[in-house]
Amino acid sequence: MHTMEFARLLLPCLLAAVSVLAAAVAQSPDNCTRRCGDIDVPYPFGLEPPPCAMNNVPFQLNCTTAVGSATKLYSGSLEVTKISVPDNKFWFKTWISRQCYNQTTKSMLTETSWLDLVETNVLSAEDNKIIVLGCNSLAYMRSDTYTIGCVSTCNNTVTPMVNGSCSASAGCCQLDLPKGVRYYQGFFNSLYNTTDPKWRNTPCNYVTVMESAAFNFSTTFLTSTAFYDRDDARTPVVMEWAIAQGTCGDAKIDNTTGYPCVSNNSYCDTNDAGYVCKCHGGYKGNPYIANGCIDIDECTENVPYPCPAPGSCRNTLGNFTCSCPRGESITDGVCKKKQKSTWMALVVGASIGLVVLVVGITCAYLIQERRKLHHIKQKYFRQHGGLLLFQEMRSQQGISFKIFSEEELQQATDNFAEKEVIGHGGHGKVYKGVLKSDVEVAVKRCMTIDEQQKKEFGKEMLILSQINHRNIVKLLGCCLEVEVPMLVYEFIPNGTLFHLLHGNSSRHIPLHTRLRIACESAEALAYLHSCASPPILHGDVKSTNILLNGDLTAKVSDFGASILAPNDESQFVTLVQGTCGYLDPEYMQMCQLTDKSDVYSFGVVLLELLTRKVAFNLKGPENEKSLSMVFLNAMKENKLEDILDDEIKNNDNVEFIEEIAELARQCLEMCGMNRPSMKEVADKLDRLRKVLQHPWAHKDPEELDSLLGESSSVNSGSLVSTGNFSITKKVAMGLEIGR
Numbered sequence: 001m002h003t004m005e006f007a008r009l010l011l012p013c014l015l016a017a018v019s020v021l022a023a024a025v026a027q028s029p030d031n032c033t034r035r036c037g038d039i040d041v042p043y044p045f046g047l048e049p050p051p052c053a054m055n056n057v058p059f060q061l062n063c064t065t066a067v068g069s070a071t072k073l074y075s076g077s078l079e080v081t082k083i084s085v086p087d088n089k090f091w092f093k094t095w096i097s098r099q100c101y102n103q104t105t106k107s108m109l110t111e112t113s114w115l116d117l118v119e120t121n122v123l124s125a126e127d128n129k130i131i132v133l134g135c136n137s138l139a140y141m142r143s144d145t146y147t148i149g150c151v152s153t154c155n156n157t158v159t160p161m162v163n164g165s166c167s168a169s170a171g172c173c174q175l176d177l178p179k180g181v182r183y184y185q186g187f188f189n190s191l192y193n194t195t196d197p198k199w200r201n202t203p204c205n206y207v208t209v210m211e212s213a214a215f216n217f218s219t220t221f222l223t224s225t226a227f228y229d230r231d232d233a234r235t236p237v238v239m240e241w242a243i244a245q246g247t248c249g250d251a252k253i254d255n256t257t258g259y260p261c262v263s264n265n266s267y268c269d270t271n272d273a274g275y276v277c278k279c280h281g282g283y284k285g286n287p288y289i290a291n292g293c294i295d296i297d298e299c300t301e302n303v304p305y306p307c308p309a310p311g312s313c314r315n316t317l318g319n320f321t322c323s324c325p326r327g328e329s330i331t332d333g334v335c336k337k338k339q340k341s342t343w344m345a346l347v348v349g350a351s352i353g354l355v356v357l358v359v360g361i362t363c364a365y366l367i368q369e370r371r372k373l374h375h376i377k378q379k380y381f382r383q384h385g386g387l388l389l390f391q392e393m394r395s396q397q398g399i400s401f402k403i404f405s406e407e408e409l410q411q412a413t414d415n416f417a418e419k420e421v422i423g424h425g426g427h428g429k430v431y432k433g434v435l436k437s438d439v440e441v442a443v444k445r446c447m448t449i450d451e452q453q454k455k456e457f458g459k460e461m462l463i464l465s466q467i468n469h470r471n472i473v474k475l476l477g478c479c480l481e482v483e484v485p486m487l488v489y490e491f492i493p494n495g496t497l498f499h500l501l502h503g504n505s506s507r508h509i510p511l512h513t514r515l516r517i518a519c520e521s522a523e524a525l526a527y528l529h530s531c532a533s534p535p536i537l538h539g540d541v542k543s544t545n546i547l548l549n550g551d552l553t554a555k556v557s558d559f560g561a562s563i564l565a566p567n568d569e570s571q572f573v574t575l576v577q578g579t580c581g582y583l584d585p586e587y588m589q590m591c592q593l594t595d596k597s598d599v600y601s602f603g604v605v606l607l608e609l610l611t612r613k614v615a616f617n618l619k620g621p622e623n624e625k626s627l628s629m630v631f632l633n634a635m636k637e638n639k640l641e642d643i644l645d646d647e648i649k650n651n652d653n654v655e656f657i658e659e660i661a662e663l664a665r666q667c668l669e670m671c672g673m674n675r676p677s678m679k680e681v682a683d684k685l686d687r688l689r690k691v692l693q694h695p696w697a698h699k700d701p702e703e704l705d706s707l708l709g710e711s712s713s714v715n716s717g718s719l720v721s722t723g724n725f726s727i728t729k730k731v732a733m734g735l736e737i738g739r
């Protein structure tokens with residue numbers, strides 16, 4: 001067995017030691033040779049010493065024309081076939097390692113080669129492949145950091161050998177080359193069976209690193225020495241080169257070459273070998289020489305034409321622009337009629353349409369709501385007798401009665417704010433308000449109202465509006481647009497008589513003031529009973545319904561319980577109403593409200609004025625709950641003085657007070673028939689008042705008698721306890737006006 005080893009030493013590694021020539025400006029001078037045979041030799045490569053080549057040794061190449069052969073370019077001993085500056089690569093030829101069986105000598109011939117590149121060069125991982133050929137091969141490629149093996153066998157029954165297809169079970173094995181390989185050596189397995197008959201058909205195994213694009217498997221590679229012979233035992237291989245090892249940061253401080261990327265529009269980049277220069281996008285050329293990067297005229301150079309067919313192309317520095325014929329634009333890389341504008345118009349149109357629609361619908365909705373509201377308001381207005389009221393007002397000139405709108409009252413009362421509430425009742429609230437004309441008003445707003453009330457409401461208001469008496473709270477107007485009508489009264493600032501008498505302030509109230517209040521109230525009630533036609537019955541006379549203005553002038557208020565005196569029997573009031581302590585016992589029995597019911601209630605108010613005690617004291621003992629009962633008992637027992645208010649008692653006016661007490665007693669008669677009319681009460685009080693204003697009258701009892709008129713006889717009767725009964729209010733307007 002004879003083995004021959006061929007070693008082919010590659011030189012670049014040795015040449016790296018050659019001393020660096022003088023540093024020079026890295027630019028391509030005019031007089032350098034830039035071609036060797038068919039091959040361009042661009043800077044930084046050169047055939048002459050720097051400045052023709054960059055001053056690193058690997059860049060200086062040797063162009064040799066041997067006698068009788070073609071001109072060849074060498075880098076050391078490697079034959080260079082192509083140089084590319086833009087992608088920093090060059091192509092050269094490398095040696096094939098092989099293992100062949102010599103039939104004649106019956107021995108194995110093995111030739112191994114290796115490649116060792118300078119440090120700024122690496123084998124291109126992307127362009128090269130490790131190729132192993134043979135039917136008995138186990139070949140290795142051993143690098144400085146890798147050992148890669150590949151086995152190829154032949155079994156035509158499993159995988160038939162096909163031209164152009166490399167398959168490990170069909171005599172061809174190929175492997176990817178790792179990155180950064182600068183050195184390799186090919187090896188074969190030495191354990192082979194030379195008696196294997198395969199060797200007769202396929203005598204050789206090969207291993208090499210070569211440009212994958214240059215390899216095309218052929219069956220003849222196995223059956224003959226064609227692979228080895230076709231280029232003198234060499235295969236093409238691609239190498240990446242760099243200016244130097246390191247990064248672009250290193251490039252800037254490299255003092256042997258200077259910054260290499262001298263061209264405008266160039267930049268420094270790195271590859272597997274080190275740092276390199278490149279032209280920016282849109283530029284091409286040589287970044288290593290001044291102005292080496294030139295603009296690419298994409299419009300003429302690019303294949304295919306970069307712009308859509310009917311359009312035009314305009315080159316710009318580093319780029320280009322495409323334009324389409326008038327009225328067209330590029331869509332999806334094609335010139336198309338400007339759908340954009342119609343599309344935009346569509347979108348804009350649709351948007352506007354939508355907005356208009358929304359606004360329209362909103363307006364329609366609002367108008368509808370307004371109409372509905374108006375309708376409702378009109379309905380209420382009609383329900384509450386607003387039309388009747390209007391008709392009456394048209395026929396009767398001079399009624400200063402106003403129909404308020406809901407908004408007006410909302411504004412006046414600060415939207416019915418809680419702080420404006422000046423009175424509460426079981427059925428609603430009274431608000432203080434200020435109209436736009438700066439007039440202070442009290443607005444009575446009820447929570448509920450029943451059907452019958454709604455019908456009667458307008459009529460009642462009409463009557464109340466006609467009342468014009470200085471001692472009756474004036475009804476200024478009303479609001480009929482709402483479900484439950486609101487009443488607007490003049491505002492009486494000083495609270496109620498109840499508060500004056502029983503309130504917290506123990507204010508001294510002289511007798512004449514009390515008498516005046518009683519007199520004024522009586523006049524007001526008398527007016528209601530006699531001057532209006534048909535008579536108006538107040539129905540709920542009590543101290544809380546007598547308001548007082550600034551100078552304590554009495555103002556009778558709250559006609560919520562008022563009714564017009566019934567014209568016939570059918571109009572009986574069917575429900576008892578009123579307030580405990582004031583309620584006419586007869587009315588409770590008969591369920592018929594008469595003017596005498598008001599007289600009874602007024603009698604209780606008189607008692608309040610005399611005694612300064614509340615009409616009905618729930619907390620008191622059983623027989624002292626009702627002031628009227630206490631009073632009548634006291635009268636019976638002649639103990640009137642016991643219950644009188646100390647403030648008004650004195651020796652001078654005993655008689656006088658007894659007169660008032662007697663009047664009150666008459667008012668409290670059980671039988672309504674026996675009670676004086678309101679007019680009589682008012683007249684008597686008026687006379688008493690005059691007597692009190694002129695004290696001289698006291699001195700003449702006869703004068704007094706004549707002034708007081710006939711003294712009524714004492715009528716006794718059974719008293720009905722007003723202490724224990726339940727009261728159902730008839731009218732929802734039973735509220736208290738005033739503070």
Ligand SMILES: *[C@@H]1O[C@H](CO)[C@@H](O)[C@H](O)[C@H]1NC(C)=O
Nearest residue numbers: 028029030031032033048052
């Ligand atoms: C360029 O080369 C030519 C001939 O090789 C020579 O005559 C000329 O002087 C050279 N010019 C420069 C600038 O070196």
Ligand SMILES: *[C@@H]1O[C@H](CO)[C@@H](O)[C@H](O)[C@H]1NC(C)=O
Nearest residue numbers: 060061062063064074075076
């Ligand atoms: C170039 O090649 C020639 C001929 O092979 C040789 O004499 C010369 O030394 C080589 N020069 C370099 C720099 O390798």
Ligand SMILES: *[C@@H]1O[C@H](CO)[C@@H](O)[C@H](O)[C@H]1NC(C)=O
Nearest residue numbers: 100101102103104105106109
């Ligand atoms: C085999 O070896 C003989 C003797 O060394 C030589 O003459 C012959 O060319 C070889 N054959 C092959 C195919 O290499």
Ligand SMILES: *[C@@H]1O[C@H](CO)[C@@H](O)[C@H](O)[C@H]1NC(C)=O
Nearest residue numbers: 153154155156157158159198
């Ligand atoms: C080829 O492979 C088949 C199936 O594995 C096997 O039976 C046959 O013996 C093989 N032939 C050779 C020549 O190795």
Ligand SMILES: *[C@@H]1O[C@H](CO)[C@@H](O)[C@H](O)[C@H]1NC(C)=O
Nearest residue numbers: 161162163164217218219220
């Ligand atoms: C492959 O091509 C060669 C010629 O290039 C030919 O001789 C051979 O028969 C072909 N092999 C196959 C399997 O087609």
Ligand SMILES: *[C@@H]1O[C@H](CO)[C@@H](O)[C@H](O)[C@H]1NC(C)=O
Nearest residue numbers: 163164165213215216217218
């Ligand atoms: C490889 O060779 C086959 C014929 O041997 C041919 O058909 C095929 O196109 C070639 N492939 C390449 C990539 O050259």
Ligand SMILES: *[C@@H]1O[C@H](CO)[C@@H](O)[C@H](O)[C@H]1NC(C)=O
Nearest residue numbers: 191192193194195196197198
């Ligand atoms: C070599 O191959 C032959 C034929 O296939 C076989 O007879 C022989 O035993 C093998 N020798 C070894 C050492 O494997």
Ligand SMILES: *[C@@H]1O[C@H](CO)[C@@H](O)[C@H](O)[C@H]1NC(C)=O
Nearest residue numbers: 020022023253254255256257
């Ligand atoms: C280059 O710089 C290195 C250190 O950065 C220094 O040692 C070396 O002398 C410099 N060479 C030249 C030619 O300036």
Ligand SMILES: *[C@@H]1O[C@H](CO)[C@@H](O)[C@H](O)[C@H]1NC(C)=O
Nearest residue numbers: 262263264265290291292293
């Ligand atoms: C290259 O760049 C330099 C400075 O950046 C500028 O002065 C010069 O005109 C440029 N040359 C070209 C051809 O653009």
Ligand SMILES: *[C@@H]1O[C@H](CO)[C@@H](O)[C@H](O)[C@H]1NC(C)=O
Nearest residue numbers: 280281282283318319320321
């Ligand atoms: C050219 O211009 C287009 C559009 O402005 C841009 O997307 C593209 O990146 C540019 N190309 C280059 C190489 O600057």
